[in-house]
Amino acid sequence: FGGGRRQMEAYQAEVDYQRYIYEGTYLTLTANIVTTAIQEASLREQIKVTRDIIAAEQKQLDVIRKQFELGAVSKAVVVLQETQLAMTKAGLPPIEKQLDLTRHALMVMTGQFPAIGQAPEFKLEMMHLPESLPVSLTSLLARQRPDIRASEALLHKACAAVGVATANLYPQITLNAGYGFQAIGDAILFGGQSVAWNLGASLLQPIFRGGELSARRRSAVATYDQATAQYRQTVLKAFQDVADVLRALESDARTLQAQTEAEAAAKAALKLSETQYQLGAVSYPLLLTAQRDYQKTRVSLITAQAQQFADTAALFQALGGGWWNRESMSEDADLK
Numbered sequence: 001f002g003g004g005r006r007q008m009e010a011y012q013a014e015v016d017y018q019r020y021i022y023e024g025t026y027l028t029l030t031a032n033i034v035t036t037a038i039q040e041a042s043l044r045e046q047i048k049v050t051r052d053i054i055a056a057e058q059k060q061l062d063v064i065r066k067q068f069e070l071g072a073v074s075k076a077v078v079v080l081q082e083t084q085l086a087m088t089k090a091g092l093p094p095i096e097k098q099l100d101l102t103r104h105a106l107m108v109m110t111g112q113f114p115a116i117g118q119a120p121e122f123k124l125e126m127m128h129l130p131e132s133l134p135v136s137l138t139s140l141l142a143r144q145r146p147d148i149r150a151s152e153a154l155l156h157k158a159c160a161a162v163g164v165a166t167a168n169l170y171p172q173i174t175l176n177a178g179y180g181f182q183a184i185g186d187a188i189l190f191g192g193q194s195v196a197w198n199l200g201a202s203l204l205q206p207i208f209r210g211g212e213l214s215a216r217r218r219s220a221v222a223t224y225d226q227a228t229a230q231y232r233q234t235v236l237k238a239f240q241d242v243a244d245v246l247r248a249l250e251s252d253a254r255t256l257q258a259q260t261e262a263e264a265a266a267k268a269a270l271k272l273s274e275t276q277y278q279l280g281a282v283s284y285p286l287l288l289t290a291q292r293d294y295q296k297t298r299v300s301l302i303t304a305q306a307q308q309f310a311d312t313a314a315l316f317q318a319l320g321g322g323w324w325n326r327e328s329m330s331e332d333a334d335l336k
Helices: 005-069 075-088 092-109 146-167 178-186 193-208 210-278 282-319
Strands: none
Touching: 005 075, 005 092, 005 146, 005 282, 075 092, 075 282, 146 210, 210 282
């Protein structure tokens, strides 16, 4: 009554489930490695920017000290610049520490010991966004996700289990060639006693175990209903992930544009303030404010760039590794 065929379907569904679980684990690890590499690149750029700012502030302090020696500025101006330089230097060690920790995490993810492992150095200038990113997605693309495919496999397995439980409600007759030979050897071919015994047992088994078998079928149906609900929730969560990442990428583009403009404006303002300060046209507090603003905008620009890269990687993960189609996507995935 189809029980054997449905049992084979259940076994194949279990194999598919384990394969997609493996793919999901591999995808998660890959996404974590990419995200960590982006974080490393961001930290390296922040360190570079901080060191550049330290060098510029040190140069400005040297100028102010000479002005103080000539009596052009007060001691308070020198102290303010020294304080600003010290604060900038104090911000460098935590970033360097975070870079080391990020490197250690990256080595562990790639199967290396942090103390002796080797990995390439990642920089933001080495990274490039894809030429085009999707602005909308179809359900076919989202079905690439391993968690959806795994949930489908569980649903298929549960469906097959219902078929097996249903088939078990009916008599199962098995013909044994070895037993037939034994009957001939015992010269009771026309007696049929042993044949009747085995056949009778097979026919009566569903009757005496009817309650148990019916309960097993109800359990299989309940498991199928649970798998259906889980599949529906998995699909909804997948579409939420994709929608969230697409919205994040849209926001990232606007944020990056705004931060780029802010960094350019702060850089121009600092250059103008330095020139005017040397000419005595502006006070030192105005120059100090311009220095701080430029420092903040440079770090914010780096953060915005890294966030766009990270969200792009998240889009790949949300789509199950990319928005190209699996070879198996063209196959019939209808559940029976």
